[in-house]
Amino acid sequence: MIFSTLEHILTHISFSVVSIVITIHFLTLLVDEVVGLDDSSEKGMIVTFFCITGLLVTRWIYSGHFPLSDLYESLIFLSWGFSLIHMISYFKKRKNDLSAITAPSAIFTQGFATSGLLTKMHQSAILAPALQSQWLMMHVSMMVLGYAALLCGSLLSVALLVITFRKVIKIIGKNNNLLNQSFSFGEIQYMNERSNVLLNTYFLSSKNYYRYQLTQQLDRWSYRIISLGFIFLTIGILSGAVWANEAWGSYWNWDPKETWAFITWTVFAIYLHIRTNKNFEGVNSAIVASMGFLIIWICYFGVNLLGIGLHSYGSFTLTSN
């Protein structure tokens, strides 16, 4: 009994802390930087990390098995993965762009997991015979960590695309007004730049220079994180195959979940290969990574909604209680 109350307390603490952190970030972005609060947001993320870790450990002790047996637990693990990535990148280099991605991701996954949609699953369930294996720890944890890292990386690529193409969106809006206005030198420059938007060869204003720097940083960080996520995904898929061979006698069954995990792996392999060519680096690889974002969600959630195949443990039905 004490464990479940402890669990509840930890869940609510982490949820509220992350909400406060996000609010602070938004205030900093939209209003003015409130001196002294910036540090507290980082401290808040540290508190969240420890809370979610405590939550997982509590669940582990209470149920007797590693906390990764159904969808609710894997969502909590996913939000733990996000806060872990946040911690590591914070300690490697203070004040980076990654925190803008990891903190909201952590709260959204945490929020979805604790929301009313999945209340049926909050209780720790018992493990089916097929899941009682040491491989559970390795396979599922590697997969979920891989998802977390790849999601972060693809979100960074999406951010890169948004920043690069914001100019085009603005210009398309401007074009409608150009007929009514007289051309000024600045606007003619804009139209020239529009044709060069895919080549980062213009430094006509300091604003462009900083934008270029930002996109380059995003590009490089996205590459590193996706490489790391790719390693985890590879290890997860292969350990899953070995486990399947030990349990059911065949290491690959073209199960929907397995197939979609392989599709995710292939798409990110395409991303890594596009980056070998210097010409295509940048926007093209970011487009592929954005596709990867959608594919990860299909693999993680979409297949579970079908509820068929060997991976039916993760399935759920959307009922509102």
Next chain:
Amino acid sequence: METLFNPSKTAKLFVPNISLFKSSFLHSTFNPQTHILFNRKTLSFTINCRAKTSQGRKTDGKNISKKILLSDSAPELSNEDVEPKPKNGGGAWGLVRKLPKRVLAVLSNLPLAIGEMFTVAGLMALGTAIDQGEAPEFYFQKYPEENPVWGFFTWRWVLTLGLDHMFSSPIFLGMLVLLATSLMACTYTTQIPLVKAARRWRFLQSADAIRKQEFSDTLPRASVKDLGVVLMAAGYEVFLKGPSLYAFKGLAGRFAPIGVHLAMLLIMAGGTLSATGSFRGSVTVPQGLNFVVGDVLGPTGFLSTPTEAFNTEVHVNRFYMDYYDSGEVSQFHTDLSLFDLNGKEVMRKTLSVNDPLRYGGFTIYQTDWSFSALQILKDDEGPFNLAMAPLKLNGDKKLFGTFLPVGDTNSPNIKGISMLARDLQSIVLYDQQGKFAGVRRPNSKLPIEIDGTKIVIVDAIGSSGLDLKIDPGVPIVYAGFGALMLTTCVSYLSHAQIWALQDGTTVIVGGKTNRAKAEFPDEMNRLLDLVPEIVQSSISEQPG
């Protein structure tokens, strides 16, 4: 470099005795790669070049390398490295010779490989969207011709392209074969030369070349030797020659992608062997019965050959299940004995779900269970075995039932006692009207009175669902898996190269890295901060 070796000028710059530059080469273009070897009194250049003569492209593709010695004496021309002229015995033969090279060049094209990967991914997605392995009538219904999905997709598409068995269809397997050949071509043509290029290291002699690197910095009062020590402490391999320094780290990160490709080829080979050379089978054996391994296994492909172990007879001693306190099943166990042709017991083991039995190359897995029969005593007579029929099979949730007729067994409206069970623990009994009568556990031996009949449940006999498999490709596939995991991890390493030059008391440092571009400047700044600053001006450094 190009202009230096312009042939018309070269003839004048170098010793005019060089007979290499004859008139036939006047219209040649050279792409030289020079290695300068300092060799006491003589200066020798080795030039590898591809010569195109004005007589057409007869000598296209020929690599001629001549050693040119500039010395007081007449130069020697050593012809050791000249490749033999290709035999021009017929144009067709020349084409055939060129074909492998051209095919290789086409296959190792990166956009083609990316296109292939996209196609494979798309086909797999399609394979999950379309239900696999159903009867043709299912597709007639689901993708009818009168009302095609998306306007054109009918069952004709599904059945002719083999989309109902996508993962063994020719279109999918063909794409995989193409991808494998692209992998091999790319490894041979692109990756191996890249590694050779990366392994070749050289010192940069000019400060300008160093400043042009991605990251460069200047240390005003430092010594290049101190820098070398700092780099060594950080894990770099440092080479110091005179005033210049070269250091690198993480060269394994350049080799690892080749390992990744080779591991994938290994996995594909193992998978092919599995698909063509293995045996599979499943059997549901009631407790107490036997089966022979060879009777159950069926081949999967043309390479499957049976082994001696197929004569083993398997006897199910006991099948039992463990339960949680809540009543759900926690584990299945089967106690098996294996007997050889002579009847001698060669192995005895209790299997459970994640714990298979391995013997003689084949493996037995516990995958399923069933309810075979219910043993009862009726009015203290018996025991009678009532066969249990499966009423509902929904994965792990099953329902079995049996029926004990009471009264006149020949009348059409026969009534009796029904017994239902979800697992081997407890049996639920219903009377002749279908009303609930009671629950009994087989171990308790408690009698129950239903409509005047006394029933005692003696035993619940289960049957074990076993899958058998022999797969020669598994060791190869496992080796490929291990190699892939390892090489993928290693290819995360970033190959960093650093050059430095001592210019008076200043040290000019430059570096580049291939993967960790975001973190490299920070790491470099951190290392350069560690280099001590030389304060006294009276220190004289002897370079080298």
